[in-house]
Amino acid sequence: MKKILALLLAAGFCLSSTAQENWPTKSINLTVPYGAGGTTDLTARALANAMGRPLGITINVINTPGAGGSAGSLNVQNSPVDGYSILANGMLAFTTMPINGYTDKTFRDWEIWVATYAPNCVIVKQDSPYNTIQDLINAIRSKPGQITAGTAGIGSGGHFGAEVVKAVAGADYKHITYAGGGPALTATLAGEVDFSPQLLAEYKDLIIAGKVKALATLAEEDITLAPGVVVPSIKKAYPEAAKFLPMGEVTAILLPKGLSEDKLKKIDAAFEVAVKDQAFLDFTASRSFSVIPRNRADSQTFLEGFAGRAAYILWDAKAITIDPAKFGFKRP
Amino acid sequence: MALEYLAQAFLIVTTPLNIMVLLLSTGAGLIMGVLPGLSATMAIALLTGLTFNFPHQTALISLIGVYVGAISGGCQSAILINIPGTPASAATALDGFPMANQGKAGLGIFIAETASCLGTLVSVIFVLTLTPLLTALALKFTSWEFFLLSIFGILICGALTARGNALKGWIAGVLGLLVSQIGLDTVDTIPRFTYGNVNLMATVQLIPVMIGLFGFPEIVRAFKDSADDNILPLSKFEIFKGFGLMIKNAVAAVRSALIGVMVGIIPGVGEDVGGWLSYWVSKSRSKDPESFGKGNPLGIISAEAGNNACIGGGLIPIMSLAVPGSAPGAVLLAAFLMHGYRPGPLLMTETPEFIYNIGMYLIFASFAMWILALFIAKGTVRILRINKKIIMPIIFTLCVIGAYLINYNMFDVKIMFVFGILGLALSSANFPAAPFLLGVVLGPMTDSNLRRALRIHDGSFATMFERPICIFFLTVIVFMILSQTGFFKLFKKSKKPLEGN
Numbered sequence: 001m002k003k004i005l006a007l008l009l010a011a012g013f014c015l016s017s018t019a020q021e022n023w024p025t026k027s028i029n030l031t032v033p034y035g036a037g038g039t040t041d042l043t044a045r046a047l048a049n050a051m052g053r054p055l056g057i058t059i060n061v062i063n064t065p066g067a068g069g070s071a072g073s074l075n076v077q078n079s080p081v082d083g084y085s086i087l088a089n090g091m092l093a094f095t096t097m098p099i100n101g102y103t104d105k106t107f108r109d110w111e112i113w114v115a116t117y118a119p120n121c122v123i124v125k126q127d128s129p130y131n132t133i134q135d136l137i138n139a140i141r142s143k144p145g146q147i148t149a150g151t152a153g154i155g156s157g158g159h160f161g162a163e164v165v166k167a168v169a170g171a172d173y174k175h176i177t178y179a180g181g182g183p184a185l186t187a188t189l190a191g192e193v194d195f196s197p198q199l200l201a202e203y204k205d206l207i208i209a210g211k212v213k214a215l216a217t218l219a220e221e222d223i224t225l226a227p228g229v230v231v232p233s234i235k236k237a238y239p240e241a242a243k244f245l246p247m248g249e250v251t252a253i254l255l256p257k258g259l260s261e262d263k264l265k266k267i268d269a270a271f272e273v274a275v276k277d278q279a280f281l282d283f284t285a286s287r288s289f290s291v292i293p294r295n296r297a298d299s300q301t302f303l304e305g306f307a308g309r310a311a312y313i314l315w316d317a318k319a320i321t322i323d324p325a326k327f328g329f330k331r332p
Numbered sequence: 333m334a335l336e337y338l339a340q341a342f343l344i345v346t347t348p349l350n351i352m353v354l355l356l357s358t359g360a361g362l363i364m365g366v367l368p369g370l371s372a373t374m375a376i377a378l379l380t381g382l383t384f385n386f387p388h389q390t391a392l393i394s395l396i397g398v399y400v401g402a403i404s405g406g407c408q409s410a411i412l413i414n415i416p417g418t419p420a421s422a423a424t425a426l427d428g429f430p431m432a433n434q435g436k437a438g439l440g441i442f443i444a445e446t447a448s449c450l451g452t453l454v455s456v457i458f459v460l461t462l463t464p465l466l467t468a469l470a471l472k473f474t475s476w477e478f479f480l481l482s483i484f485g486i487l488i489c490g491a492l493t494a495r496g497n498a499l500k501g502w503i504a505g506v507l508g509l510l511v512s513q514i515g516l517d518t519v520d521t522i523p524r525f526t527y528g529n530v531n532l533m534a535t536v537q538l539i540p541v542m543i544g545l546f547g548f549p550e551i552v553r554a555f556k557d558s559a560d561d562n563i564l565p566l567s568k569f570e571i572f573k574g575f576g577l578m579i580k581n582a583v584a585a586v587r588s589a590l591i592g593v594m595v596g597i598i599p600g601v602g603e604d605v606g607g608w609l610s611y612w613v614s615k616s617r618s619k620d621p622e623s624f625g626k627g628n629p630l631g632i633i634s635a636e637a638g639n640n641a642c643i644g645g646g647l648i649p650i651m652s653l654a655v656p657g658s659a660p661g662a663v664l665l666a667a668f669l670m671h672g673y674r675p676g677p678l679l680m681t682e683t684p685e686f687i688y689n690i691g692m693y694l695i696f697a698s699f700a701m702w703i704l705a706l707f708i709a710k711g712t713v714r715i716l717r718i719n720k721k722i723i724m725p726i727i728f729t730l731c732v733i734g735a736y737l738i739n740y741n742m743f744d745v746k747i748m749f750v751f752g753i754l755g756l757a758l759s760s761a762n763f764p765a766a767p768f769l770l771g772v773v774l775g776p777m778t779d780s781n782l783r784r785a786l787r788i789h790d791g792s793f794a795t796m797f798e799r800p801i802c803i804f805f806l807t808v809i810v811f812m813i814l815s816q817t818g819f820f821k822l823f824k825k826s827k828k829p830l831e832g833n
Contacts, residue, residue, distance in 0.1 A: 071531070178784070184653050
């Protein structure tokens with residue numbers, strides 16, 4: 001009996017002595033600054049599950065919705081940098097935080113791993129008079145400021161999509177904002193708004209079932225959703241739209257700079273395993289997301305271009321008052 | 333086909349493992365529901381993470397169990413200590429707490445849980461039979477309808493809780509609406525009343541407000557009252573009497589459940605309104621409306637059948653459009669997606685068994701909830717035997733923990749204290765807390781839908797009068813304001829002397 005006790009004690013000591021050197025020794029909190037069930041949340045959960053395994057711990061997803069995602073992001077920014085507090089966020093909202101006046105830090109102050117891309121798609125109700133993207137653009141041109149677009153709010157993925165449509169049309173639309181992608185979608189189905197330019201993933205099944213008409217995607221290529229259901233790229237009808245593409249939500253996991261290279265390498269390795277995880281790939285495929293994994297250095301390069309496009313769309317839409325140039329954002 | 337799927341679902345849920353999981357999760361949901369501050373949303377979110385690697389059906393069973401449990405558990409604390417366990421059970425406290433004070437807490441909990449069970453069962457029937465039809469109803473609601481429905485909800489709640497002076501209830505409701513304006517507004521994301529504080533930008537969290545508003549006055553009252561009053565007589569369950577009451581009020585219970593289903597279908601309205609609306613209908617149809625608010629069992633039955641029926645109602649837009657109707661619904665949708673199901677228009681062609689599985693799990697969960705709730709209540713009613721000066725500090729601690737757990741943020745604890753003090757001020761001036769809470773719940777819906785509707789229609793109110801559902805709401809609202817402010821009584825009085833002459 002004593003022997004067993006001694007063994008147990010020894011084992012306990014071993015565990016506690018190695019605990020100081022090893023990382024991670026307890027579960028990691030992954031903050032999603034939106035409510036559960038959204039694009040970012042689902043991607044984060046699939047990723048968290050796949051990354052926890054190689055790290056040998058569980059990654060808990062914590063939803064802290066509010067203030068367009070900035071509340072949760074700032075929470076992580078202000079937490080101690082010990083590797084136990086990680087953020088998952090959509091890069092549209094995240095990279096535009098400084099020019100919205102929420103913080104002075106930019107994406108360059110974070111370690112970022114870009115994981116997925118989800119394109120925008122312009123849809124209209126089943127019995128809408130618009131059958132092609134040209135119909136819609138022509139309507140916006142002939143009735144400037146009167147065609148309504150339903151989105152999940154200022155700075156949401158849908159807002160960026162609508163601004164691309166506006167840039168192509170050269171005329172303004174009427175922006176109607178909702179409390180989320182779901183309400184904006186039901187408003188489109190109920191005929192309260194003329195079109196919705198949100199992420200394709202949000203209404204993929206409705207398109208396949210023929211409940212809504214998909215006019216164009218803001219990806220660079222046409223997208224085949226199901227046999228015979230192809231959503232054309234807006235580039236096909238309007239080649240000049242190319243400079244705004246690809247537009248959509250990019251989801252990444254990130255944490256403020258300052259973690260030791262040793263720990264960062266562990267996250268690098270876990271991320272690489274996770275983006276090849278079958279469950280993660282199945283999930284992304286079912287939602288029509290592209291997996292575009294980028295390591296830390298490549299993510300920064302990718303985001304320089306992406307953040308510039310996003311920032312200047314908002315600036316040109318007069319949705320922000322802080323000049324993106326102040327933070328070194330580059331005009332596309 | 334349908335029967336075959338139901339039979340399959342029955343076989344899945346009755347395996348020993350799944351029955352055990354169902355009982356465990358329903359019990360966990362009940363306990364989280366009973367404790368003020370631990371909400372249904374949180375219960376489901378926690379379980380979603382825990383069950384990620386479970387077999388799909390087992391995970392679904394646990395999620396449904398915890399959802400049903402959490403929504404139903406809230407009534408026990410509402411009845412026993414006048415602090416609703418979840419915002420949805422605020423209406424239950426109205427008659428539940430007076431009933432407990434009359435020494436009939438056991439009977440109160442029995443009929444509350446039985447009505448909860450019944451409400452869920454009625455809603456299941458709708459999920460299984462009328463999903464496509466009712467989805468069409470959900471799409472009839474545009475910004476004007478949402479705006480009027482939320483105003484209607486607050487007016488009802490104010491009139492019901494103010495004990496004769498509806499104006500006080502409405503003032504409390506408007507105060508709640510004002511508080512909900514704090515934060516980034518949902519139309520233009522412009523910060524309002526935030527004073528540069530990031531936490532305020534994220535709006536005031538609902539649960540800390542609820543705990544503060546309802547908890548503090550009760551805690552302070554326990555220390556103000558003399559010691560003798562603090563121990564209430566412990567009552568028996570009186571199951572036969574309970575069943576008798578249920579049978580007597582069966583029509584009202586089913587009617588309340590139907591109202592709950594309808595409210596549940598409309599995305600974004602949720603359980604809170606369901607309870608109030610069915611309570612109001614029962615009271616206004618009653619021959620003895622004066623007895624409501626003083627321990628009328630029908631009040632409890634209506635509120636609980638109404639809020640639990642929202643569960644099934646809320647599943648309808650999730651199943652057909654993948655649009656959640658409430659916060660717990662949103663978490664549930666996320667869990668469905670995570671387990672590889674794709675609620676939406678393709679659900680019936682891709683996984684036709686899904687809807688029948690969920691229906692069967694709901695049926696089992698509501699029975700499990702009923703049995704477990706009565707079992708748990710055997711323990712919880714004993715709270716009444718303990719001196720409130722001992723129990724209330726414990727509840728106070730739970731309040732602080734509950735507020736912290738929402739976002740793991742101390743700021744929410746501070747918010748709870750602020751609203752606790754406000755709650756004390758309100759209760760000492762006889763303003764009811766429930767309309768204040770509902771104002772905070774519905775504020776974003778009221779504000780953003782009014783402004784959205786005005787923006788769509790170029791600032792014109794005229795389009796409101798072109799919509800049938802709007803006309804209905806407007807009529808009821810005007811009628812209610814007139815009747816509560818004594819306009820009709822004036823009319824009657826001025827007539828009578830004339831007749832006398």
